[in-house]
Amino acid sequence: MALADSSIEPRLLESAKKEFLARGFELASLKDICDRAQVTTGALYKRYRGKEELFAAVVAEGVNSIEEARKNKSDFDFDLMSDDDLKNAWKMNKELLTGWFKLFENYRDSVVLLVKCSSGTRYSNFKHDFIEYVAENSYSMYEELIRRRLTDKKISKKIMHTLHSAYFEMVFEPYVHNFSWEDICENIDAMISFFDFEKFIGIK
Template sequence: MSLPDRRIDPKILKSAEEEFMEKGFADASLREICKKAGVTTGAMYKRYPGKEALFEAVVGPTLQDIEEMALNIERYDYEQLAHGKMQSVWDMSSTTLKTIVRFSYERYDGFKLLLCRSEGSTHANFLHDFVSHHAKQTVKFLEAVTQQDDRDSQIDEEEIHMLLTAFWSTLFEPIVHDLPLEKALRHCEYVAKLFNWQAIFGF
């Protein structure tokens, strides 16, 4: 049995990314994607059973990087808790924010697709899902802080969710509005002044 020609995979993914970026998930055409990639629809379906699977393949690397970043941050937070360095956990200085913005701009196309071109896909509520996960992890972390420091946190998950929605929305706005990296980094200066997480969580 002959092995499938994997050389056409990058062509399909590149064509798909361009089509999704131009038209969004809902209006993207698989036939047009195959045409631009120079492959048959049969060859595409052997690799990706449908438009959803193809979109997932395009944004998958970005989602994987986001998950890895979140795990690294979570690991760092618990390490800081163990050493009693809580101030650094909630540090949202412009330097910290610029690190996040650079991370997102290094994966600009993936974030653009997830934030602005995913309507109709399983990632249509990307920001809400991202914030919901982050809010749950924050509540879990605050419970660990309460147990260690014997402090009572007055803020609940619903309030955390609303605040995090505002925070991440404004941090992602430069991508939504197609701002150059230089302007996005300058935007961090204002965001850092707007959100004082140490004060919100009482550290």
């Protein structure tokens, strides 16, 4: 019995990544993807049900790593946090912010695909959903500050979301506009200078 060609899937994924990056999901051509990978469309459909499933496979590793990091950095057990821990969580931390960008750099192509090329896929709201998740967790932290009387400033969920939207525009825009790492480092310094979450929250 003939062995399956193990090189087909990597070739398909690499060809698909190039096509999606060049043309976006909606304009990408499965025929062009197959031609570049030197495989038949039949071989593609044996592995993927269609273009969206192929797109999902291309970004899967990046999506999984980013979502795992987001959960690890956004989910808090308030019972284990001192008042100082809770207040320090709002400080602009260059090391932490740089860590996010280094993670995104490891999956740069996936990040570009998710924020720039995913219209028409299940990931078309990736950026919005990412921001919403973090903003919801931040609002829970804010409510804990209120409960502990560490702030008495009144902030609505809508305003919390707006602040995070502005913040994450500066996180994701470098991947829309193909910033170099040097540009990203400048962007990090600008974010730290511009955003003052402690003042916004009114931490005592």
